[in-house]
Amino acid sequence: VRRPAGTTERLEAFSDGVIAIAITLLVLQIRVPDVGGDDGGLFSALLDDWPSFVAYAVSFIVIGIMWVSHHSMFERIAAVDRTLQFINLFLLLCIAFLPFPTALLADYVGEGGINASIAAAIYSATMTVIGLTFSAMWVHLYRHMELLVPGLTRDRVRQSCKRSFLGVGVYAASIGLAFLSAQACFLVYALVSIYFAWGPSSRILITDAGQEAAEEAADEAAR
Amino acid sequence: VRRPAGTTERLEAFSDGVIAIAITLLVLQIRVPDVGGDDGGLFSALLDDWPSFVAYAVSFIVIGIMWVSHHSMFERIAAVDRTLQFINLFLLLCIAFLPFPTALLADYVGEGGINASIAAAIYSATMTVIGLTFSAMWVHLYRHMELLVPGLTRDRVRQSCKRSFLGVGVYAASIGLAFLSAQACFLVYALVSIYFAWGPSSRILITDAGQEAAEEAADEAAR
Amino acid sequence: VRRPAGTTERLEAFSDGVIAIAITLLVLQIRVPDVGGDDGGLFSALLDDWPSFVAYAVSFIVIGIMWVSHHSMFERIAAVDRTLQFINLFLLLCIAFLPFPTALLADYVGEGGINASIAAAIYSATMTVIGLTFSAMWVHLYRHMELLVPGLTRDRVRQSCKRSFLGVGVYAASIGLAFLSAQACFLVYALVSIYFAWGPSSRILITDAGQEAAEEAADEAAR
Amino acid sequence: VRRPAGTTERLEAFSDGVIAIAITLLVLQIRVPDVGGDDGGLFSALLDDWPSFVAYAVSFIVIGIMWVSHHSMFERIAAVDRTLQFINLFLLLCIAFLPFPTALLADYVGEGGINASIAAAIYSATMTVIGLTFSAMWVHLYRHMELLVPGLTRDRVRQSCKRSFLGVGVYAASIGLAFLSAQACFLVYALVSIYFAWGPSSRILITDAGQEAAEEAADEAAR
Numbered sequence: 001v002r003r004p005a006g007t008t009e010r011l012e013a014f015s016d017g018v019i020a021i022a023i024t025l026l027v028l029q030i031r032v033p034d035v036g037g038d039d040g041g042l043f044s045a046l047l048d049d050w051p052s053f054v055a056y057a058v059s060f061i062v063i064g065i066m067w068v069s070h071h072s073m074f075e076r077i078a079a080v081d082r083t084l085q086f087i088n089l090f091l092l093l094c095i096a097f098l099p100f101p102t103a104l105l106a107d108y109v110g111e112g113g114i115n116a117s118i119a120a121a122i123y124s125a126t127m128t129v130i131g132l133t134f135s136a137m138w139v140h141l142y143r144h145m146e147l148l149v150p151g152l153t154r155d156r157v158r159q160s161c162k163r164s165f166l167g168v169g170v171y172a173a174s175i176g177l178a179f180l181s182a183q184a185c186f187l188v189y190a191l192v193s194i195y196f197a198w199g200p201s202s203r204i205l206i207t208d209a210g211q212e213a214a215e216e217a218a219d220e221a222a223r
Numbered sequence: 224v225r226r227p228a229g230t231t232e233r234l235e236a237f238s239d240g241v242i243a244i245a246i247t248l249l250v251l252q253i254r255v256p257d258v259g260g261d262d263g264g265l266f267s268a269l270l271d272d273w274p275s276f277v278a279y280a281v282s283f284i285v286i287g288i289m290w291v292s293h294h295s296m297f298e299r300i301a302a303v304d305r306t307l308q309f310i311n312l313f314l315l316l317c318i319a320f321l322p323f324p325t326a327l328l329a330d331y332v333g334e335g336g337i338n339a340s341i342a343a344a345i346y347s348a349t350m351t352v353i354g355l356t357f358s359a360m361w362v363h364l365y366r367h368m369e370l371l372v373p374g375l376t377r378d379r380v381r382q383s384c385k386r387s388f389l390g391v392g393v394y395a396a397s398i399g400l401a402f403l404s405a406q407a408c409f410l411v412y413a414l415v416s417i418y419f420a421w422g423p424s425s426r427i428l429i430t431d432a433g434q435e436a437a438e439e440a441a442d443e444a445a446r
Numbered sequence: 447v448r449r450p451a452g453t454t455e456r457l458e459a460f461s462d463g464v465i466a467i468a469i470t471l472l473v474l475q476i477r478v479p480d481v482g483g484d485d486g487g488l489f490s491a492l493l494d495d496w497p498s499f500v501a502y503a504v505s506f507i508v509i510g511i512m513w514v515s516h517h518s519m520f521e522r523i524a525a526v527d528r529t530l531q532f533i534n535l536f537l538l539l540c541i542a543f544l545p546f547p548t549a550l551l552a553d554y555v556g557e558g559g560i561n562a563s564i565a566a567a568i569y570s571a572t573m574t575v576i577g578l579t580f581s582a583m584w585v586h587l588y589r590h591m592e593l594l595v596p597g598l599t600r601d602r603v604r605q606s607c608k609r610s611f612l613g614v615g616v617y618a619a620s621i622g623l624a625f626l627s628a629q630a631c632f633l634v635y636a637l638v639s640i641y642f643a644w645g646p647s648s649r650i651l652i653t654d655a656g657q658e659a660a661e662e663a664a665d666e667a668a669r
Numbered sequence: 670v671r672r673p674a675g676t677t678e679r680l681e682a683f684s685d686g687v688i689a690i691a692i693t694l695l696v697l698q699i700r701v702p703d704v705g706g707d708d709g710g711l712f713s714a715l716l717d718d719w720p721s722f723v724a725y726a727v728s729f730i731v732i733g734i735m736w737v738s739h740h741s742m743f744e745r746i747a748a749v750d751r752t753l754q755f756i757n758l759f760l761l762l763c764i765a766f767l768p769f770p771t772a773l774l775a776d777y778v779g780e781g782g783i784n785a786s787i788a789a790a791i792y793s794a795t796m797t798v799i800g801l802t803f804s805a806m807w808v809h810l811y812r813h814m815e816l817l818v819p820g821l822t823r824d825r826v827r828q829s830c831k832r833s834f835l836g837v838g839v840y841a842a843s844i845g846l847a848f849l850s851a852q853a854c855f856l857v858y859a860l861v862s863i864y865f866a867w868g869p870s871s872r873i874l875i876t877d878a879g880q881e882a883a884e885e886a887a888d889e890a891a892r
Contacts, residue, residue, distance in 0.1 A: 010239065010294055016679065017243030020686030021467075024694065024765045025247065032772050035784065042777060042784040046791075057762065064758040071679055089287040093280065096247045103255050108265060115258065115265040122269075233462065233517055240466030244690075248470065312510040316503065319470045326478050331488060338481065338488040345492075456685065456740055463689030471693065535733040539726065542693045549701050554711060561704065561711040568715075 011088065012074050018092045019070065022099060023063040026056050029103035048110070054186055055106035059098055061193045066095060066130065073137065073160075078149045083140055091133040094126060101126050109182050120178035120185040124171055127189075131168035138164050234308065235297050238315060242293065245319045246286040249279050252326035271333070277409055278329035282321055284416045289318060289353065296360065296383075301372045306363055314356040317349060324349045332405050343401035343408040347394055350412075354391035361387050457531065458520050461538060465516065468542045469509040472502050475549035494556070500632055501552035505544055507639045512541060512576065519583065519606075524595045529586055537579040540572060547572045555628050566624035566631040570617055573635075577614035584610050680754065681743050684761060688739065691765045692732040695725050698772035717779070723855055724775035728767055730862045735764060735799065742806065742829075747818045752809055760802040763795060770795050778851050789847035789854040793840055796858075800837035807833050 030052045033045035070091075077084075101123040108119035138161040141147055145154060170192055178185050253275045256268035293314075300307075324346040331342035361384040364370055368377060393415055401408050476498045479491035516537075523530075547569040554565035584607040587593055591600060616638055624631050699721045702714035739760075746753075770792040777788035807830040810816055814823060839861055847854050 010235065012679065013236070013682070014239050014243055014290060014294075016683050017240060017686060018247050020683055021244055021247035021690055022250075023761075024687050024690035025250070027691075027765055027768050028251070028694070028697070030769045032769075032776050038784075040783040040787075042773075042787045046787075056766065060762045060765065061758070064761070067683060068754060068758075071683075085291060089284070089291075092246075092287070093283045096250055096283065097279065099250050100253045100255075107255050114263040115261075118263075118265045118269075233458065236459070237462050237466055237513060237517075240463060241470050244467055244470035245473075248473070251474070308514060312507070312514075315469075315510070316506045319473055319506065320502065322473050323476045323478075330478050337486040338484075341486070341488045341492075456681065459682070460685050460689055460736060460740075463686060464693050467690055467693035468696075471696070474697070531737060535730070535737075538692075538733070539729045542696055542729065543725065545696050546699045546701075550711075553701050560709040561707075564709075564711045564715075 008074060008077055008080055011080055011085065012071075015070060015074075015088060015092060016067070018096055019063060019067045022096045023060055023067070025099045026059050026063075026102055029099065029106055030056055051109045051186075052106040055102050055109070058186060058189045058193070059102040062127070062189060063095060063098060065193055069134065073134075073141075076148050076152055077141070079147050081144065081147060084137065084144075084147065087133060087137050087140060091130065091137070094130045094133060098126060098130075105182075105186075109186065112182070116182035117179045120182040121175050123189075124174040124178055124185065127171040128168060128175065131164065131171050135161065135164040135168055231297060231300055231303055234303055234311065235294075238293060238297075238311060239290070241315045241319055242286060242290045245321060246283055246290070248322045249282050249286075249325055252322065252329055253279055274332045274409075275329040278325050278332070281409060281412045281416070282325040285350070285412060286318060286321060288416055292357065296357075296364075299371050299375055300364070302370050304367065304370060307360065307367075307370065310356060310360050310363060314353065314360070317353045317356060321349060321353075328405075328409075332409065335405070339405035340402045343405040344398050346412075347397040347401055347408065350394040351391060351398065354387065354394050358384065358387040358391055454520060454523055454526055457526055457534065458517075461516060461520075461534060462513070464538045464542055465509060465513045468544060469506055469513070471545045472505050472509075472548055475545065475552055476502055497555045497632075498552040501548050501555070504632060504635045504639070505548040508573070508635060509541060509544060511639055515580065519580075519587075522594050522598055523587070525593050527590065527593060530583065530590075530593065533579060533583050533586060537576065537583070540576045540579060544572060544576075551628075551632075555632065558628070562628035563625045566628040567621050569635075570620040570624055570631065573617040574614060574621065577610065577617050581607065581610040581614055677743060677746055677749055680749055680757065681740075684739060684743075684757060685736070687761045687765055688732060688736045691767060692729055692736070694768045695728050695732075695771055698768065698775055699725055720778045720855075721775040724771050724778070727855060727858045727862070728771040731796070731858060732764060732767060734862055738803065742803075742810075745817050745821055746810070748816050750813065750816060753806065753813075753816065756802060756806050756809060760799065760806070763799045763802060767795060767799075774851075774854075778855065781851070785851035786848045789851040790844050792858075793843040793847055793854065796840040797837060797844065800833065800840050804830065804833040804837055 030049075033042065033049060035041035035045050080088075101119070104119045105123050108115045110116075138157065142154065142157045142161055145152070145157070148157065174185055174188050174192075177188060253272075256265065256272060258264035258268045303311075324342070327342045328346050331338045333339075361380065365377065365380045365384055368375070368380070371380065397408055397411050397415075400411060476495075479488065479495060481487035481491045526534075547565070550565045551569050554561045556562075584603065588600065588603045588607055591598070591603070594603065620631055620634050620638075623634060699718075702711065702718060704710035704714050749757075770788070773788045774792050777784045779785075807826065811823065811826045811830055814821070814826070817826065843854055843857050843861075846857060
């Protein structure tokens with residue numbers, strides 16, 4: 001008899017692969033500037049290209065936090081049904097798409113005007129769809145508690161659903177913000193990331209699984 | 224004595240790696256449009272580039288379903304012989320090639336005319352070859368039942384062969400369709416994907432392994 | 447106490463990752479032709495670009511067989527010392543470099559003349575260095591039998607060394623052949639691959655590990 | 670109860686994925702030269718492009734040694750807390766960025782002048798930040814010994830901290846060197862790599878884990 005865990009492991013490995021590749025492809029949008037014979041012009045050309053570097057860093061952290069979030073979710077999943085497999089595939093489709101809005105934002109945010117706002121709005125819309133897909137996964141798990149590891153209460157899963165809805169709300173709001181100030185979106189993405197990672201409600205995206213594991217390890221070492 | 228499972232695990236991991244990379248490289252064919260100083264021109268430029276986005280989504284789902292299919296097959300394989308290793312290598316060659324017909328289709332389907340048909344036909348032909356390779360693997364397994372996990376009947380493997388033949392037929396037919404309407408091919412690829420994923424014969428490509436695993440897990444949790 | 451196998455597993459996974467990425471990046475050298483408004487010109491443009499397709503297929507099979515070879519070698523390795531780690535790193539450096547000579551060959555072999563020969567010679571030289579690195583690994587293992595799994599005789603390892611030397615010889619000879627006919631090199635690479643994969647001395651690069659595993663599985667199923 | 674090791678394993682796999690992709694993307698900065706109809710011009714065009722090949726080799730070895738170093742560190746880590754997860758994410762952000770300074774250096778070092786120095790200084794600065802991040806991880810582990818595998822003494826971890834500080838110092842110094850001679854930086858990077866890999870203080874980056882494992886294996890085989 002095959003172990004159900006096998007299914008989860010290979011799906012996790014595939015998801016990790018796609019996320020790891022998407023995060024690493026981000027660097028390809030940073031282009032080496034051609035400064036011709038302008039001696040010393042390289043430094044100012046690189047400074048002018050600041051949106052590429054900021055977009056790289058922001059998207060890297062955003063995708064990295066998605067990975068942590070995905071990781072935490074799958075630590076709670078014992079078996080994967082077909083629906084979950086396809087929601088997860090759609091999630092990967094959106095995450096693997098992120099290098100495009102990143103490149104778009106990097107190219108247009110420096111220009112300002114309506115094009116910069118369109119680029120930022122497309123980035124925010126992509127993030128909103130990703131947030132919705134995470135929510136759909138949590139709602140599906142809430143309705144199929146048998147897919148989760150034993151010991152998880154419906155209450156904790158409901159909390160995870162609510163937290164994912166908050167993420168959707170923040171990103172949807174940033175679609176509107178894009179038309180007020182595209183450059184402010186960068187700031188918002190960065191702040192949201194720092195908030196998710198370090199703030200009081202950091203459990204929205206990053207569950208305390210790692211913390212628990214560390215405590216368990218400490219307990220084991222103490223024994 | 225080394226366990227035969229080891230061979231399968233590393234081959235699966237390698238295959239997953241290649242498929243995960245191919246699926247993630249798809250985004251590189253979407254280019255950031257250069258709209259010069261045209262304020263607000265970015266939105267219409269992106270709309271004009273709809274084939275790139277549709278091609279990305281369709282190919283992502285197509286490769287994703289291939290991964291699910293490959294995953295299901297290898298859950299049934301206990302050991303890999305040299306023939307299977309080389310059929311699998313050829314399968315990966317074809318899957319890793321898909322970003323090219325995807326980019327071709329994205330560039331030419333909007334143009335219409337005979338070039339659009341050629342691009343769609345090349346995409347369909349690639350899919351047909353992939354289907355044939357899956358069929359070859361199932362036929363080889365049917366002839367070498369000792370490579371499969373114990374408990375699988377010849378009857379079930381024969382069914383898997385037949386299902387893979389159906390996939391080949393549908394994709395071969397879409398080569399002809401390309402010359403009637405290249406844009407219709409997009410629709411067909413999408414419908415075939417949805418059909419394979421959710422329709423009554425979804426077991427053609429996606430076996431019920433995940434479902435079984437979920438049921439086993441539910442059983443275990445119930446005990 | 448940690449198991450020494452851990453070291454090997456993560457090194458294998460890293461090597462597999464690099465090889466899987468290198469093999470999948472090969473497709474990026476195939477460019478979508480720009481045929482302007484030439485209706486029906488896409489087909490002939492693609493035909494003219496045959497070297498890209500042949501180079502893709504040949505390099506994919508070549509790297510795929512290297513993976514099989516690497517896989518077979520590491521099935522025999524129980525622990526990795528620092529020397530082996532660095533020879534392996536140099537091997538990966540060369541394999542990850544292969545997309546460049548592949549693109550070079552694809553661009554210049556159609557032109558003919560001395561440039562085509564130079565491109566083919568650089569491809570052959572890269573293959574020769576890869577062969578030498580495989581040889582260096584086998585020779586190091588022959589001198590450090592304690593790194594291998596128990597039960598392997600010095601005689602079998604010596605055979606693996608000899609077989610790897612033959613590979614080096616064939617590829618070194620193809621450097622010279624490049625200056626007689628660059629296009630013939632394609633044929634030679636393909637024939638060498640087929641020979642390594644299916645011919646009587648297929649054990650040069652592909653050991654019979656998979657075969658053994660299949661037989662073991664058959665034995666187990668028979669019991 | 671789930672094992673804390675699970676957390677570490679998936680984080681290691683994700684890190685390995687990102688590092689393997691970054692190291693393999695390095696080849697994309699090497700461009701096929703366009704020599705037009707210049708018969709035999711390919712060889713001299715490739716010779717002129719020597720910085721691309723040197724930059725590829727140096728960055729490949731540099732990232733490869735970082736992988737060995739990361740690998741050694743995680744062999745000593747039993748559980749990962751949130752802080753470590755985010756320092757590691759920042760480390761991956763910097764390593765995945767390396768293909769950009771590599772391409773920059775490859776394009777500008779041949780030109781000489783102040784632009785070459787700027788390119789080399791940016792490369793050195795990236796390396797310095799990576800070194801600082803490794804140091805931050807070791808310092809965090811020193812303050813949280815409960816995250817490490819049992820049996821490690823504070824003294825050994827303090828040594829690892831000190832060794833990582835030395836790496837930071839060497840790379841920081843090479844920022845200054847870039848303005849004396851950009852080409853000398855190549856030599857220094859290569860020498861530092863060789864020193865780290867083979868020199869008397871090779872344990873700075875590469876711990877003796879592999880060696881230990883080999884000895885354990887030899888012991889086991891001897892029993």
